[in-house]
Amino acid sequence: MSARILHVDLDAFFVEVCRQRYPELRAIELLVVGGRRDQRGVVQSAAYAARRYGIHAGMPIAQAVRLCPAATFCQGSFVHYRDASRAVRAVLERFAPTVVMASLDEAYLDLGGTDRLYPVSLLPVAERIRDAVRAETGLDCSIGSGPNRMIAKLASDRAKPRGLMEVRAGWGEGFLAGLPLAALPGVGPKTAARWAGLGLTDVHQVQAMAEAALARLVGGDAQALKRRAHGHGGATLRAERLPKSVSRETTLSRDLRDPEELEAILALLTARVAGQLREENLVGRTVTLKLRHDDFHTVTRRRTLETATDLDAELYEAARALFRGAFEGVRSRNRGVRLIGIAATNLGLAAEADLFEPPARQRLKELSAAVDKVREKYGFGAVTPGSALRARRRGR
DNA sequence: TCTGGGGTCCTAGGACCC
DNA sequence: TCTGGGGTCCTAGGACCC
Numbered sequence: 001m002s003a004r005i006l007h008v009d010l011d012a013f014f015v016e017v018c019r020q021r022y023p024e025l026r027a028i029e030l031l032v033v034g035g036r037r038d039q040r041g042v043v044q045s046a047a048y049a050a051r052r053y054g055i056h057a058g059m060p061i062a063q064a065v066r067l068c069p070a071a072t073f074c075q076g077s078f079v080h081y082r083d084a085s086r087a088v089r090a091v092l093e094r095f096a097p098t099v100v101m102a103s104l105d106e107a108y109l110d111l112g113g114t115d116r117l118y119p120v121s122l123l124p125v126a127e128r129i130r131d132a133v134r135a136e137t138g139l140d141c142s143i144g145s146g147p148n149r150m151i152a153k154l155a156s157d158r159a160k161p162r163g164l165m166e167v168r169a170g171w172g173e174g175f176l177a178g179l180p181l182a183a184l185p186g187v188g189p190k191t192a193a194r195w196a197g198l199g200l201t202d203v204h205q206v207q208a209m210a211e212a213a214l215a216r217l218v219g220g221d222a223q224a225l226k227r228r229a230h231g232h233g234g235a236t237l238r239a240e241r242l243p244k245s246v247s248r249e250t251t252l253s254r255d256l257r258d259p260e261e262l263e264a265i266l267a268l269l270t271a272r273v274a275g276q277l278r279e280e281n282l283v284g285r286t287v288t289l290k291l292r293h294d295d296f297h298t299v300t301r302r303r304t305l306e307t308a309t310d311l312d313a314e315l316y317e318a319a320r321a322l323f324r325g326a327f328e329g330v331r332s333r334n335r336g337v338r339l340i341g342i343a344a345t346n347l348g349l350a351a352e353a354d355l356f357e358p359p360a361r362q363r364l365k366e367l368s369a370a371v372d373k374v375r376e377k378y379g380f381g382a383v384t385p386g387s388a389l390r391a392r393r394r395g396r
Numbered sequence: 397t398c399t400g401g402g403g404t405c406c407t408a409g410g411a412c413c414c
Numbered sequence: 415t416c417t418g419g420g421g422t423c424c425t426a427g428g429a430c431c432c
Contacts, residue, residue, distance in 0.1 A: 013432095035400075042400050044432090057432075060398045078402095103403090103432050186405090188430045244404065251400060286424090296399070302425060341401085 002169050003235030004122060004145065006109040007152035008092060008129065011140040011161040013105035014045035017084045018074045020138060030071040035061050037073040040251055044076065048161065081105075087137045095129050100237045108149055110237040126164045147172060148233035150185060157183070172231030177204040184228055203229050242347060246284065248272045249341025255294040257336045259327050263320060267385040269342045270319050274312040275380065277344060278372055283308035283351075284344025287315055289322035292339035293330055301326045308348055311364050312371075312385065315344065 010016075014033040019026045029049040034057075035041030043064050046055040053068035064071065085104040092099045096109035109129075111122060118125055126143040133141050144155025145166040152167075154175070159165040167175045180202050182192040192201075198217050200206065206214060206229035215222035227233075248269040256262055266289075277284060285308035292298045301322040309315060319342050330337055357365075371383045 038397080040397075040400080042398090044400080058399090061400095062398055065397095105432075186430065190429060245402090247402065249401060288425095298427090300426060304424065339400090343403095 002112070002115060003147050004111040004114060005147070005149055005152040005235075005237070006096070006111060006122065006126060006129070007144045007146075007149070007156040008088075008107045008109065008133070009142050009144075009153075009156045009160065010088065010105040010133075011142060012045055012047055013084070013139065014076055014081060015047045016139055017080050018076050020084070021077070021080050022074070025072065025074060028072045030068060031074060032061075032064055032068075032071045033074050033076045035073065035075055037061060037065050040253065046071075084137065084139065088133055088139060088141075091133050091136050092129065094132075095125065098237050098239070100240065106153075108152065108237050112236060121166060121168070123164055123166050126166070130162070130164065148231070148235050149237070150228065150233040151175065151231055153185065154179065154183060173207065176229060176231050177207060179203045181206070186228075242349070243280070243282070244347065245343050245345040246273050246276050246280070246282065246347070247288075247341060247343030249290060249339060249343075251292075251339045252337065255336030255338050257330075259324075262327070262337055262340055263323060264385075264388045264390070265340055266319055266323055266342060267316055267387040269340070270316045271312050271385050272380065273342055273344050274310055274315050274368070275372065275375065277310040277347075278350075278368060281350045282344075282347050283310045283349075284315070284347050285309075286344070286346035287318040287322065288343040288345060289319055289326055290339065290341040290343070291323075291326050291330060291337055293333060294336040294338045296338070297333070297335070298339075299326055299329060302345075304346065308346065310350060311361075311368055313364055315342075316385070316387075 015031055018031070018033050025031055029047060031047040032043055032050050032055060033046070034044035039061065041061045043055060043057055043059045043061060045057055046064070050068060050071050053071070055064045055067055055071070061073065081104050085101065089099060089101055089107065092107055092109060096111055098110040100108045102108060111118070111125070122145040126145055130141055130143055133139060140162045142156045142159040142161060142163050144152045144157070144159055145164075146152035146155050147167070147169045151172050155165040155167050181187050181195060181200060184203070195201070195218065200217065206225055211222055211226050214226060218225060250265065250269065252265075286302055286304045288300055288302040290298065290300050303318050303322055305314070305318060374382050
């Protein structure tokens with residue numbers, strides 16, 4: 001019984017979801033999603049026509065405007081993406097018992113054990129999946145098939161857009177031999193540049209080299225690199241695990257120097273993190289503050305609490321203490337703050353009610369539960385942290 | 397008007413314990 | 415007044431992915 005993984009990758013997902021939600025964008029070929037043209041931000045996704053101007057995901061919006069002034073920019077909405085992603089997932093689940101969403105626009109399907117159903121090729125079923133996704137969600141996708149996740153994903157990369165590509169068991173090494181090292185997942189610009197400096201640019205070079213020789217070049221990365229170059233990888237999909245972190249951060253529309261203003265924003269971000277923790281029945285024990293100075297120097301400060309929590313007040317107390325320490329650094333460098341963020345990590349499942357909980361903490365819990373109810377009905381903005389309100393009242 | 401926001405994983409050093 | 419390791423927890427930073 002062979003391992004068979006499909007990787008389904010939606011084509012220009014964010015762009016197409018925006019077109020579905022805003023019909024006036026349907027006729028616009030040069031569509032770029034990610035933010036408004038006058039705002040700080042980067043491109044999230046660009047229509048294929050806009051990519052011909054050199055625009056790609058991750059590029060600063062201002063640069064995209066310069067490359068293609070005629071482009072239309074659209075902000076997009078997470079809720080729309082999430083709903084579209086769920087609709088796609090529902091389609092995929094009819095075709096495989098295990099479907100793992102790797103992100104909003106990517107999924108892995110485990111078709112292990114289907115040798116009798118599809119004895120030779122998975123291309124016919126991949127085609128049916130592609131057509132069903134198109135018919136039921138209006139979205140196009142590309143699908144790669146391979147003996148493990150890595151190969152299936154590399155195959156779908158090469159099938160885009162609207163294509164199918166199959167790499168059968170035993171074909172992996174030959175398929176990989178034609179790729180640059182930078183195509184491998186986990187090999188980003190920094191790593192690729194470092195290896196290129198050593199004369200290593202292509203997968204076939206690594207395939208041909210003994211591991212010991214490779215280790216002399218790249219050190220401790222040799223074994224893992226060798227494995228990947230030969231196409232070895234996990235053959236089955238792991239079921240979903242607990243998240244490792246919950247975070248909120250924001251790049252400010254203008255750099256700020258006033259700590260009170262920043263603390264008010266921090267209170268809002270912390271409330272959102274706490275709300276998500278409760279929604280997902282999680283508690284966090286480590287609180288991490290992130291500040292980006294206006295020269296892009298970025299600092300994190302973290303603190304591990306005695307007990308894990310999902311309460312706004314407890315998370316915020318730690319967040320504010322961390323902020324006050326980190327803000328000294330901003331002040332001494334005489335900079336402004338460009339970005340502020342907060343994360344909860346060291347997550348665990350929220351425990352059942354604790355009989356020995358101090359009454360004060362019990363009241364905080366009840367308050368949080370009440371706040372969550374109101375927000376569920378009227379949206380997050382219906383209840384605002386006091387510190388954020390105070391800042392607003394001062395006219396900020 | 398340069399450079400988002402949500403994540404995961406890894407490394408390195410220090411404290412502390414056995 | 416010389417000198418171990420291993421393991422775990424913690425903090426800070428960085429690479430990478432979509």
